[in-house]
Amino acid sequence: MKKSLLAMESVTSENEKEKEKKKQIQEKETLVKLLRWHFDHPNFRDKQLDAIQAVLSGRDCFCLMPTGGGKSMCYQIPALAKPGIVLVVSPLIALMENQVMALKEKGIAAEFLSSTQTLQVKNKIHEDLDSGKPSLRLLYVTPELIATPGFMSKLKKIHSRGLLNLIAVDEAHCISSWGHDFRPSYRKLSSLRNCLPDVPIMALTATAAPKVQKDVIESLCLQKPLVLKSSFNRPNIYYEVRYKDLLDDAYTDLSNVLKSFGDICAIVYCLERTLCDELSAHLSKNGILCAAYHAGLNNKLRSAVLDNWISSKIQVVVATGIDRKDVRMVCHFNIPKSMEAFYQESGRAGRDQMLCKSLLYYGMDDRKRMEFILSKAENKKSESSSSQEALSKKSISDFKLMVEYCEDSGCRRKKILESFGEQVPPSLCKKSCDACKHPNLVAKNLEELTTTCAIRQKNSFSRIFISSQDMNDDRKTSEFWNREDEASGSEEDISDSDDGIEFVKSLSKSKLSTKAGLNAKIDFLQRAEESYYQTKDKQVNKLNKNAISESLREASKQRLSNALKQALQRLGDLSIEIETSASFLEKECHEKYGKSGKSFYYSQVASTVRWLSITDSTQLTNRLGTTSSSFHSATNSCREEPPAEPSLSPLLDQQPTDITDEQLHGSTSTASETYKSASLKESLLVIPSFSEFVNCRKTKNQLNSSQKQSPMKNPEKKMRLQ
Numbered sequence: 001m002k003k004s005l006l007a008m009e010s011v012t013s014e015n016e017k018e019k020e021k022k023k024q025i026q027e028k029e030t031l032v033k034l035l036r037w038h039f040d041h042p043n044f045r046d047k048q049l050d051a052i053q054a055v056l057s058g059r060d061c062f063c064l065m066p067t068g069g070g071k072s073m074c075y076q077i078p079a080l081a082k083p084g085i086v087l088v089v090s091p092l093i094a095l096m097e098n099q100v101m102a103l104k105e106k107g108i109a110a111e112f113l114s115s116t117q118t119l120q121v122k123n124k125i126h127e128d129l130d131s132g133k134p135s136l137r138l139l140y141v142t143p144e145l146i147a148t149p150g151f152m153s154k155l156k157k158i159h160s161r162g163l164l165n166l167i168a169v170d171e172a173h174c175i176s177s178w179g180h181d182f183r184p185s186y187r188k189l190s191s192l193r194n195c196l197p198d199v200p201i202m203a204l205t206a207t208a209a210p211k212v213q214k215d216v217i218e219s220l221c222l223q224k225p226l227v228l229k230s231s232f233n234r235p236n237i238y239y240e241v242r243y244k245d246l247l248d249d250a251y252t253d254l255s256n257v258l259k260s261f262g263d264i265c266a267i268v269y270c271l272e273r274t275l276c277d278e279l280s281a282h283l284s285k286n287g288i289l290c291a292a293y294h295a296g297l298n299n300k301l302r303s304a305v306l307d308n309w310i311s312s313k314i315q316v317v318v319a320t321g322i323d324r325k326d327v328r329m330v331c332h333f334n335i336p337k338s339m340e341a342f343y344q345e346s347g348r349a350g351r352d353q354m355l356c357k358s359l360l361y362y363g364m365d366d367r368k369r370m371e372f373i374l375s376k377a378e379n380k381k382s383e384s385s386s387s388q389e390a391l392s393k394k395s396i397s398d399f400k401l402m403v404e405y406c407e408d409s410g411c412r413r414k415k416i417l418e419s420f421g422e423q424v425p426p427s428l429c430k431k432s433c434d435a436c437k438h439p440n441l442v443a444k445n446l447e448e449l450t451t452t453c454a455i456r457q458k459n460s461f462s463r464i465f466i467s468s469q470d471m472n473d474d475r476k477t478s479e480f481w482n483r484e485d486e487a488s489g490s491e492e493d494i495s496d497s498d499d500g501i502e503f504v505k506s507l508s509k510s511k512l513s514t515k516a517g518l519n520a521k522i523d524f525l526q527r528a529e530e531s532y533y534q535t536k537d538k539q540v541n542k543l544n545k546n547a548i549s550e551s552l553r554e555a556s557k558q559r560l561s562n563a564l565k566q567a568l569q570r571l572g573d574l575s576i577e578i579e580t581s582a583s584f585l586e587k588e589c590h591e592k593y594g595k596s597g598k599s600f601y602y603s604q605v606a607s608t609v610r611w612l613s614i615t616d617s618t619q620l621t622n623r624l625g626t627t628s629s630s631f632h633s634a635t636n637s638c639r640e641e642p643p644a645e646p647s648l649s650p651l652l653d654q655q656p657t658d659i660t661d662e663q664l665h666g667s668t669s670t671a672s673e674t675y676k677s678a679s680l681k682e683s684l685l686v687i688p689s690f691s692e693f694v695n696c697r698k699t700k701n702q703l704n705s706s707q708k709q710s711p712m713k714n715p716e717k718k719m720r721l722q
C-alpha cells in the first residue's frame with residue numbers, strides 16, 4: 001500500500017515536471033519570437049533569457065553584464081511579454097531619450113518623464129497612465145521623480161490596477177557610495193520595495209566591484225534575487241594609451257587620429273565642460289564634424305546635438321555622458337577617476353560588437369590634478385565621519401589602479417579585468433591592446449615619460465598645473481567654475497551631471513556669479529591668470545627660479561647627445577661630431593623657447609629628441625649641415641627614403657606593420673603622423689599662453705560682432721533689412 005502510494009506520487013511529480021518543462025520551452029519560444037519580431041535579433045545572448053524568465057515569474061534579479069552586453073533587453077522583453085507597464089529608472093536624460101527614441105522607431109510604446117519635456121508632452125503621458133488601459137509599455141524616469149510623493153502615489157495607483165509588472169533600475173551601481181558614479185538621488189530608490197512590496201525589481205549594472213554588488217542588493221532590498229554575472233571582457237575593443245607629455249600637442253594628435261579614421265562615430269570624454277567646449281571648437285576648426293554635449297547646454301541645444309549625432313550629421317561628440325551603438329572610438333582626453341568609470345565609458349564603444357578602439361590621453365598634469373582633487377576630498381571627508389574617510393581612501397586607491405593602467409607596460413586588458421577580480425589567461429588579449437601589440441614601443445614611451453617627468457619635476461614648474469598650494473588661493477581656483485554651474489542645475493534636471501562633485505564645488509569659491517556670461521567668465525579667468533603670473537613672476541624673479549639653469553641646459557645637451565648617438569647607430573656613420581651637434585640643437589631649443597619658460601623649452605627638447613629618433617640621414621644632415629660646423633663629411637647620399645606611409649588598419653592599431661618597435665623610438669604619435677612630422681616640420685608651433693588665447697578669441701569676437709553690426713560688411717543682410 002505504502003509502496004503503491006509512493007509510486008502514485010512519483011508519477012504525479014513526473015507529470016508535473018514534464019508539464020513545467022513543456023511550459024518553460026513554450027515560454028522560451030514565445031520570448032524568442034518577441035525578440036525576433038521586435039528587435040530582429042536571432043537569439044538571446046548569454047544570461048538574458050534567465051534574467052527575463054526570473055522577473056516574469058515574479059523574482060527579483062541582479063544582472064551584472066559588461067557594457068554593451070545587452071542589459072536593456074532584460075527589461076524590454078518583459079515589457080512586451082504581458083500587458084502592463086515596466087518602469088525603468090535611469091540616471092541620464094541622454095540615455096533615456098536615446099532608448100525611448102530607439103523603441104519608438106520599432107513601434108514600441110515608450111516614453112520618458114523628465115524636466116526636459118514640455119508640459120504638453122508630460123500631460124499626455126500622465127493622461128495615458130491614468131486611463132483604464134494605458135498604451136505605454138515602458139516608462140523611463142529619473143530617480144528624483146520616483147522620490148516625489150505625487151509620482152509615488154501615481155505608481156501605487158497603477159500597481160493597484162495590476163498594471164505595474166516590473167521596476168528596472170538601470171546603472172544600479174549609482175546607488176552605492178562605493179561605486180564610481182554615486183548618485184545620492186539613487187539612495188531614495190530604497191523606498192520602492194516598501195511602497196510597492198510585491199513588484200519584482202531588476203537591478204542592472206556593468207560595475208563589477210563585489211562591494212558595490214552587495215550594496216546594490218541591500219539598498220534596493222532585493223529578496224533572494226537571481227544573481228547573474230557575465231565576464232567583463234570586451235574582446236572587440238582595442239585599448240591604447242598615448243602620453244600627452246611626449247606629444248607636441250594632444251589636441252592636434254587627437255584631431256589627426258579622428259581624421260585618419262574617416263567618418264567614424266566617436267565620443268571624446270573630458271573632465272570639464274570648458275575643455276569639452278574648447279576641444280570641440282578645435283576639432284571643428286580642423287574639419288571634424290563635432291559638437292560639445294554636456295549638462296551646461298540648454299535643453300534645446302542638447303536635444304539638437306543628440307539628434308544630429310544619432311542621425312550621423314555630426315561625427316564626434318565631446319561629452320560628459322551620451323550613447324549610440326555604432327561608436328567606433330571612445331577617447332578619454334583626461335584620465336578618468338577610476339577603472340570602473342573608465343570601463344563604463346570606454347564600453348560605450350562597439351556596443352554593436354564590431355571592432356572599435358579606446359584611446360586614453362594620459363598627462364602628468366591631469367594626474368596631479370585628479371590626485372589633488374581626490375586628496376582634497378579625503379581631507380574634507382576625514383573631518384566628517386570615518387565611513388566617509390574610508391570612501392575617499394577608496395577613491396584614491398581606485399585612482400591608483402587607473403594610473404597603473406597608464407604607467408605600466410603590461411597588458412591593458414588584463415589590468416582592467418583583474419581590477420574587477422577576474423582571472424585572466426595570458427592568451428585572452430590576442431594583441432588587442434598597444435602593450436601586447438607593441439611591447440617595445442610602450443616600454444620605450446614609458447621610459448621617456450619617466451625621464452621627462454623626473455627632469456620636469458626637478459627643474460621646472462608647469463604653467464598649466466595649479467599646484468596644491470596655489471589652490472588655497474581663491475583667485476586660482478577659477479578653472480573649476482564650470483563645476484559650480486553643474487551643481488546649480490535643478491534636482492530633476494541632473495541626470496547628466498555627477499552628484500559626487502560636491503568636493504569640487506567646495507573648492508570653487510570664485511566670486512564669479514554662476515549666471516555670468518561667457519565673456520564675463522573669460523574676463524574673470526584672464527584677470528585671475530594675470531594676477532597668478534604676476535605673483536608667480538615676482539616670486540620667480542626673487543628666487544630666480546624661472547631661469548633656465550646651466551644644469552638644465554647641460555642635462556638637455558646630454559639628452560640630445562644620447563638621442564643623436566642612437567640616431568647615428570640607426571643611420572650608420574655619418575661622420576657627425578656628436579657633442580658639437582648636440583650643443584647646436586640645444587642652442588636652437590634655447591633660442592626658440594628660452595624666454596617662454598622651462599616647460600616650453602623642455603617640450604622643445606623632447607620634441608627634438610623624438611625627431612632624432614625617426615629622422616632620416618638627409619633630414620639630419622640638412623638640419624645640422626646648413627647651420628653648424630658639426631657636419632664634417634659628405635653623407636651617405638644613397639640612404640633609403642623614409643618608409644612610405646604605412647597602410648593603417650585604422651581601428652585596431654595605427655602602428656605600421658612593417659616597422660619594428662625599435663625603429664619607432666619614443667613616439668606615441670601614429671607612424672604616419674610621425675613620418676609626416678619628420679618631413680614637414682622641424683620646429684614646433686608656438687603654443688599661445690592662456691592670455692594670448694583669450695585675447696585672440698576676444699579680438700575674433702569683437703571682429704565678428706563689428707562685422708555683424710556693420711551693415712556695409714554684410715550686404716546681403718543690408719538688403720534684407722531695407
Ligand SMILES: Nc1ncnc2c1ncn2[C@@H]1O[C@H](COP(=O)(O)OP(=O)(O)OP(=O)(O)O)[C@@H](O)[C@H]1O
Pocket residue numbers: 041042043044045048065066067068069070071072073205206325347348351352
Ligand atoms: N540578443 C541580442 N542579440 C544581438 N544583439 C543584441 C542582443 N541583445 C542586445 N543586443 C544589442 O547589444 C547592444 C547593446 O545593448 P544594451 O544597450 O542593452 O547594452 P547594455 O548592457 O545596457 O550596455 P551599457 O552598460 O553600456 O548600458 C544593442 O545594440 C542591442 O541592440
Ligand SMILES: [Mg+2]
Pocket residue numbers: 071072170
Ligand atoms: Mg544599458
